[in-house]
Amino acid sequence: MIQPANRTQGVKEYYFSVKLKEIAKLNEGAVKVLNLGIGDPDMSPSEDTWEMLKEACAHPKSHGYQSYVGIPALREGFSKWYKTFFNVDLNPDNEILPLLGSKEGVMITSLAYLNEGDEVLIPNPSYPTYTSVTNLLGGKIVSYPLVEENNYHPDFDALEKRDLSKVKIMWVNYPHMPTGARASKELLEKIVAFGLKHKILIVNDNPYSFILNDTPLSIMSIEGAKDCCIELNSLSKSHNMPGWRVGMICGKAEMLEPVLKVKTNMDSGMFYPVQQAAIKALAEDQSWYDSINKVYKIRRDLVFKLMNLIGCSPREDQGGMFVWAAIPKKYKDGYELSDKILKESKVFITPGGIFGDQGDKYIRISLCSSEAGIEEAIERIKEN
Structure with a gap:
């Protein structure tokens, strides 16, 4: 064999x-x-989303290859979404990269930044894909426990006592899956400060902000976040579109460039009608x-x-x-x-x-x- x-x-x-x-x-x-x-x-998904999908399927170029970075209107839709609900300004030209679901983002971000032997801070408990992708790429998992007594927030005092010199990426995820713990602005400020201090790439996986959560937060709203953070988001949970595979990653242009290099060698863009439907979904109000x-x-x-x-x-x-x-x-x-x-x-x-x-x-x-x-x-x- x-x-x-x-x-x-x-x-x-x-x-x-x-x-x-x-x-x-x-x-x-x-x-x-x-x-x-x-x-x-x-x-x-919303009725407008369905109708746009059907309408866009009739577009003469809908079945061809699409841009690796998505159509401009989709990136603009994500930018407006972030401004409306997170009060975050993102340049749609170079600070937003559409993804085939945010799970793709876990893989291509890790491919873009991890060398074999690099260490990765992964919360325990957490989404299993953070661990499996790190293992696949030869990274070293450094687990940090999240406990109920601390509201499933990182223990920064304990983290500071570790040797962090080889840590490249830290995964965070609030509202947290699987525990449902929410973040506060103060917590996100601590996470950003930690990343800046130790020169660690913070990746915030943020697909649950709109589900039973009255105060959606993005780590990109925190001062200094663009210097050490990128964020994943998705329409799977927030807009009932898991099988449509529509996600995004946002951050400073220079930090997305390595991710784009990987992405362009792994897929050939998102189906045009799905992109048009996603624009409609992103325009839904409260x-x-x-x-x-x-x-x-x-x-x-x-x-x-x-x-x-x-x-x-x-x-x-x-x-x-x-x-x-x-x-x-x-x-x-x-x-x-x-x-x-x-x-x-x-x-x-x-x-x-x-x-x-x-x-x-x-x-x-x-x-x-x-x-x-x-x-x-x-x-x-x-x-x-």
Whole structure:
């Protein structure tokens, strides 16, 4: 057998990819699994977004290759979005780069800045892709714990005691996934100051700002941020467009240049109708976000009820599209509780340990299921 590259030995197949195969097997039976684990928005994009997609498909040049940096109107749309909701000024000509989803941004930013052996500060718990990409590229992971007692914020006193001389990138993400912890302006100021002091590239992954979060914040609004920070954002969660693959990265032009070099060698631009539809989505006013959050608030109340039913303890001040909660002490970890509920009730919830060992004693439930689906999950669990 031809041997795969050594870099593949440092990563495993994505947890949800494996779990979905297991769920598919279970679904061959009479009772289908209720999946409350994955953050896959089930509500629709706006009607204007749909109409523009259909209209743009008729454009004579819609099926050709597109610019690597997106059409100018899309970059302008992102710029206006940031000014309207974050009060951040971004030059659409050179401070915004559209992406095929922000997950692409995690990879190409790492490719653009990491050499083998460079160290990367990664929060624990956090989005698993930060870790897997760093492993694939031969970087060294330096985990920094986020604990409930500190509101899942970095412990800067502890970080300052470390040898940071080889750290190249620090990943941050607020509202935080998976815990739902929010950032404050004061926290973002501390993060920027830390990056400037130690000459570390801060990458803020910011796709959850508009979900159950009354004060959207961008790290780019902080003085000095453009000298050490770049930010990823996405329409996947905020505009119910996960499969459309529309994201962006923003920052000082000089800091985006290496990212653009990598991107131009990896893809050939975004489908023109999707770009036009994204422009419409970005133009939605506050009422759009309010309508989505109205639904999420109802679902969150139901998930709190489900959490209490299984003896978990969620905090009520969470943002984003998930509910994070500590498990009862009788369970070894979140995997044990998750497997028990899947086996007995055909309901899947996510064990917190997939986000790092700081999540071992937690579980996470997604708000991307209908009220009826969550209510059915509650009834199934009651029966067992």
